[in-house]
Structures are given as structure tokens and as C-alpha cells.
Amino acid sequence: MTNSGGPAIEVVDLAKAYGDSRNLVRAVDGVTFSVAEGEFFGILGPNGAGKTTTLEMIEGLRKPDAGTITLLGQSPWPRNPAVLPRIGVQLQSTAFFDRLTAREQIRTMASLYGVQPAVADEWLERVGLADKADTRVWDLSGGQAQRLSIACALVHDPEVVFLDEPTAALDPQARRNLWELLSGLTDSGRTVVLTTHYMDEAEVLCDRVAIVDHGRLLQLDSPANLVRGLDAPTRISVSPGQLTADEARAVPGVDDVDADAGSITLRTREPARVLTALAEQQHLAGISVQTGTLEDVFLSLTGREYRA
Numbered sequence: 001m002t003n004s005g006g007p008a009i010e011v012v013d014l015a016k017a018y019g020d021s022r023n024l025v026r027a028v029d030g031v032t033f034s035v036a037e038g039e040f041f042g043i044l045g046p047n048g049a050g051k052t053t054t055l056e057m058i059e060g061l062r063k064p065d066a067g068t069i070t071l072l073g074q075s076p077w078p079r080n081p082a083v084l085p086r087i088g089v090q091l092q093s094t095a096f097f098d099r100l101t102a103r104e105q106i107r108t109m110a111s112l113y114g115v116q117p118a119v120a121d122e123w124l125e126r127v128g129l130a131d132k133a134d135t136r137v138w139d140l141s142g143g144q145a146q147r148l149s150i151a152c153a154l155v156h157d158p159e160v161v162f163l164d165e166p167t168a169a170l171d172p173q174a175r176r177n178l179w180e181l182l183s184g185l186t187d188s189g190r191t192v193v194l195t196t197h198y199m200d201e202a203e204v205l206c207d208r209v210a211i212v213d214h215g216r217l218l219q220l221d222s223p224a225n226l227v228r229g230l231d232a233p234t235r236i237s238v239s240p241g242q243l244t245a246d247e248a249r250a251v252p253g254v255d256d257v258d259a260d261a262g263s264i265t266l267r268t269r270e271p272a273r274v275l276t277a278l279a280e281q282q283h284l285a286g287i288s289v290q291t292g293t294l295e296d297v298f299l300s301l302t303g304r305e306y307r308a
């Protein structure tokens, strides 16, 4: 079922506060954005930024204090049975029936939606858990449990899937393995909304990223545009044997030079000019080039280093 061309999600002036007047936490403080059909949309921010609260309101699990939400053309609140089968919500693994095996778990989820057991088994295969089908959920590794919870959210083939920090608490290798699975989720036109506090994850996976902090939306764009709009210097590192700090400063287009025992880093807003000069001087061996990152974007938006 399509949504007749409209956005999958539209959020206008959304607000939610917790606590009372003496101790009010504005968890979500006037947030507006929309998510296109088929988009991989990221909500990125440090702990407590309001990501989960935003997601729960869109999913219809929490009532907003103010603002409107349109999910697949309808209001998700009060709990809307017409929308529920069309969305998938990744449960945290603690919500599993942990005495069940992986196969029993996903087949149970499937049966709630009237989905055939064979389809559930296919999903185990697709997330790389076929060989863990008979393993009890509590014996799965962190990464395997996350895969199972993602498969459970997808088993009824929802049009929109919500993933709340799907790679939290995983080691870097397991996170990267999971990215492969996640990046394919929009292939068939499905819309994905993912929250994360990992900058690199948002950069790799998302078509667009909403950067949030203290309940407010600071910026919303594609990772490339966010970084491009930043006017952050490109950092070019060369090994110290290649040239001295003084020689580096003399390279045309270099703004600044950081020298330490391990390397010499040239900062420039004209990377092409600097790289051309380094090539002419035969200094390209062992070079590494680092452009701006979402971390730089966050720093320039908030004046603070990003701490997840």
C-alpha cells in the first residue's frame, strides 16, 4: 500500500515535557520535519537529546503535549489500528521472551500479524541467523540479538520501520556488520527512521540526518550537505619524513600546520591546490586526507565537542 505520494511522516511543532513545573524537562521542544517515502532518515544526538521520545510519539506510543504528527497519512494517536500493521518497531532485546529459541521468537511475532511461519524463517535467513534458529534468545550475542529484533520488526513487511539505537552496546565490528543489513532495508521502497548517537553510523546509513540536542532540531540535511555547509578545513596528514613543518607551511594553499612526532597535518580550504603542490614535490607517499565529519558539524552548531 502506498501513501499516495505524500511524505511517510510529517511532524509539526512537536513538543513533550516530563516532570512538573519545579523540574520540567523539555524532552522535545518544538520539532518540525518530514520523512519522504523510501528515505533512510536519521535522528542523531547525544544521550538525553529527545530521540526516543520523538520516536515513541511518532509510533503512537506516547501522547504529544503539542504539535501534530501524520504517519502514512494518518494520526498515530490515539493508538491507530489502521496504521499499526503498516509500521515496524524494533523492540529492545530485553523485550524478548528469552526462553524461546530465535525461530520460536520470530514465528511468535509473525503469528501476531497473521504471517506464515515460512516467511518468519526466511527473515532469520536474511539477517544471517539461520544457524542460530534453535538457539535460545538468551544465548545469542549482542549483535545476534539485535539482528533478531530487527527481523522481528520486519517480519510483517511494514512500510515504515523504526529502529531506536539498533547498534547501541555493540563492539565496532558488530556495528559495522549490522550496517550492511540496515543499509539494504530501503531497497524495496521501505522508509526507515533510525535514532543513533553514533556520527559515523548516521553518515554511512542515512539519506538525511536531523541533528537534535536538548529537544531541539539543530539542523536537517544530507550528511554530505551538512559537512559541505560547514566550511571546515580538510586535514591532510603526511609522514614526518616527507617534509618538515616549515616546508609544509610553505606549500601553496595551506592555512595551518600541526606537527607532532607521528605526523604532520596540513589544514586547508583548498585541498585540490595543496594536493597538486604535494604531488609536484613528490610528497604523496603515505598521505591521508580527512574532510569534515558530522562531529565537526555538531561542534560548529553547539560549540561543544560531541559526547554520545
Ligand SMILES: Nc1ncnc2c1ncn2[C@@H]1O[C@H](COP(=O)(O)OP(=O)(O)OP(=O)(O)O)[C@@H](O)[C@H]1O
Binding pocket: 018, 019, 025, 026, 027, 045, 046, 047, 048, 049, 050, 051, 052, 053, 054, 197
Ligand atoms: N519517562 C520519563 N520521565 C521523565 N523524564 C524522562 C522520561 N523519559 C525521558 N525523560 C527525559 O527526557 C529527556 C529526553 O530523553 P530521551 O530518552 O527522549 O532522549 P534520547 O535522545 O533518546 O536519549 P538516549 O540516547 O539516552 O536514549 C532526557 O532528559 C530524559 O532524562
